[in-house]
Amino acid sequence: MDAPVIDIDPFGDEFRRDPQPAGERLQEAGPVVYLESHGIRGMARFAEVHAVLRDHDALNSSGGAGLANFKKDKPWRPPSLLLEADPPDHTRVRRIVSRIMSPRVIESLRPEFERRADELAARVAARGEFDGVAELAQAYPLLVFPDAVGLGPDGRENLIRYGSMVFNSFGPPSELFRQAMRDAAPVQRWIAEHTLRTALSPDGPGARLYDAADRGEITEDEAALLVRSLLSAGVDTTAHALAWALHTFATHPAEWAETRADPTLVRPAFEEVMRLASPVLTMFRTTTREVTVAGTTIPADEKVLLFIAAANRDPREWPDPHRFDIHRQAAHHLSFGTGIHACVGAALARLEAETLFTALTRHVRTLELAGPPRPRPNNSLNALAELPLRAIPG
Ligand code: OVV
Numbered sequence: 316m317d318a319p320v321i322d323i324d325p326f327g328d329e330f331r332r333d334p335q336p337a338g339e340r341l342q343e344a345g346p347v348v349y350l351e352s353h354g355i356r357g358m359a360r361f362a363e364v365h366a367v368l369r370d371h372d373a374l375n376s377s378g379g380a381g382l383a384n385f386k387k388d389k390p391w392r393p394p395s396l397l398l399e400a401d402p403p404d405h406t407r408v409r410r411i412v413s414r415i416m417s418p419r420v421i422e423s424l425r426p427e428f429e430r431r432a433d434e435l436a437a438r439v440a441a442r443g444e445f446d447g448v449a450e451l452a453q454a455y456p457l458l459v460f461p462d463a464v465g466l467g468p469d470g471r472e473n474l475i476r477y478g479s480m481v482f483n484s485f486g487p488p489s490e491l492f493r494q495a496m497r498d499a500a501p502v503q504r505w506i507a508e509h510t511l512r513t514a515l516s517p518d519g520p521g522a523r524l525y526d527a528a529d530r531g532e533i534t535e536d537e538a539a540l541l542v543r544s545l546l547s548a549g550v551d552t553t554a555h556a557l558a559w560a561l562h563t564f565a566t567h568p569a570e571w572a573e574t575r576a577d578p579t580l581v582r583p584a585f586e587e588v589m590r591l592a593s594p595v596l597t598m599f600r601t602t603t604r605e606v607t608v609a610g611t612t613i614p615a616d617e618k619v620l621l622f623i624a625a626a627n628r629d630p631r632e633w634p635d636p637h638r639f640d641i642h643r644q645a646a647h648h649l650s651f652g653t654g655i656h657a658c659v660g661a662a663l664a665r666l667e668a669e670t671l672f673t674a675l676t677r678h679v680r681t682l683e684l685a686g687p688p689r690p691r692p693n694n695s696l697n698a699l700a701e702l703p704l705r706a707i708p709g
Contacts, residue, residue: 318611319344324352325597325620326382326486326694334596334697335637338625346609350620353382353487355599356613359622361632361649363609367600367621369654374619376656377401378601381485381695384618386601391484391496392503396537397544397659405655411532412541412659415523421662424463428670431458436674440708444685447565447702452558455671456550463663464545465519466509473505478551479693485599486694510542520545545660551696552594553664556650557671558699559592560585564672565682565704567639574641575676584641585668590648591639593624596697598652623649624697680709 321344323337324330330337341348341359350357358364367374379385380398394400396408435455439445457471480502483495508514512535515521521542528538564571564584574580602617613619627648628636651658658664675682686703 318347318349318356320351321348321357322351325350325357325622326489326491327352328692331692332690334622334624335628338622338628341622341625342629342631345611347611347613355382355618355620356611357620357622358608359625359629361626361629364621364623364626364649365653367608367619368649368652368656370606371401371655373603373606374600375401375603376405376600378599378616378618380598380600382487382599382618382620383484384601384616386616393540395544395547396540398548398656402655408533408537408541409655409659411524411527412544415520415527416659416663418662420520421666424459424663425666425670427462428459428666429674431455432670432674433677436671436678440675440678440706443707444703444705447561447704448554448558448699449701451671452561452699452702453550453554455557456553456667459667460549460553460663463519464542464549465516465521466514466546467516470505470509473502473509474546474550475554476502477506477547478554481547482551482696483694485597489694491692491694506543506546507539509546510539512538515542548658549660549663551698553660553667555594555696555698556585556589556592556664557668558702559594559697560588560668560672561682561704562684562688562699562702563588563592563639565684565702568681568683570639570641571682574672575680578673578676580641581669581672581676582665583643583645585665585672586645586648587639587641587643589650590627590633590643590645591637592697593627593648593650594696594698595650596624597622597695623652678708679706681707 338359346360346363348357461471480495483492512525524538524541527533528535574584598621600619602613602615604615606613630636651661683705685705688699689701691698691700
């Protein structure tokens with residue numbers, strides 16, 4: 316073994332409670348480490364995580380984005396055509412989804428998002444004390460995202476349940492995964508039903524994917540699986556990002572005051588939140604051949620764990636990395652990934668954040684914690700279950 320051996324368990328309670336000290340230990344140990352808890356390699360420095368995400372030939376995705384190696388272990392659901400696929404298959408469908416989710420298409424949603432955000436921000440400001448997770452961070456994506464995709468109004472709570480299943484599945488088949496999978500059948504049935512043409516309004520991205528099927532660019536089954544990707548990755552991730560943005564502003568009153576005074580700071584401040592508090596903690600790639608990273612050789616067909624959140628705080632890349640600096644050039648953080656698998660919904664997530672926090676600058680003068688935040692344990696997400704907040708309107 317030519318990589319330092321580390322006893323950190325990236326899916327254990329201690330790491331989950333506070334991933335930051337572990338991230339620093341991993342970075343100090345070297346560019347590539349061996350995690351004996353799961354018999355895998357890991358990387359937590361920005362340069363190597365960035366390079367590996369871009370080297371999709373040597374480190375692929377069809378081996379799975381979680382701990383399971385799809386070449387050896389049967390996946391719990393048919394693999395995603397986006398997340399868990401490689402070129403050329405990936406390239407073909409990614410092009411279609413990218414077009415349907417293009418910045419121009421997403422921008423057309425702005426007026427409706429602004430209206431919904433304003434209503435919601437006014438309502439919570441008037442309430443004074445509220446749970447930032449349930450009443451804003453989850454409520455807002457659940458309000459706008461299913462509409463934007465073309466889903467009807469019923470059963471939206473299934474999206475949160477399903478997100479939890481998907482992101483817990485990226486770790487070991489632990490108690491956490493078993494809990495997330497308890498009573499999974501009705502949730503999976505709801506998701507499957509809502510990926511069908513008949514469940515989707517004729518004017519949204521869902522229907523546009525079925526248009527591509529009608530043109531013969533993809534099959535009907537592929538269209539359904541691509542809608543499943545939107546439903547898997549589109550709600551939970553954004554909800555946690557918004558929750559961390561609320562938490563960060565609530566604990567940095569000077570930055571909130573500055574952002575209120577100049578709402579053009581909302582966008583850069585959100586990028587800085589994404590850097591500091593990436594909802595995605597870790598993601599895997601699988602080596603397709605023997606590969607040498609920063610002088611360490613990794614054999615073929617090995618899982619490699621990328622510590623995304625740690626890389627975003629690597630002092631080798633970010634001066635004063637733990638500081639929330641809304642004037643920092645933060646947009647090259649890795650929370651949306653990078654390379655061919657970079658988040659295809661990033662523009663939508665950014666629009667949700669921009670519209671919600673711009674509305675909050677109009678309705679909320681001060682924001683503070685009204686109690687301790689409660690974490691939501693998850694195998695790959697940095698997630699909050701509850702965020703008690705107090706807002707003074709203004
Ligand atoms: C990025 C991501 C996370 C979870 C699921 C998927 C994608 C998917 O394509 O299903």
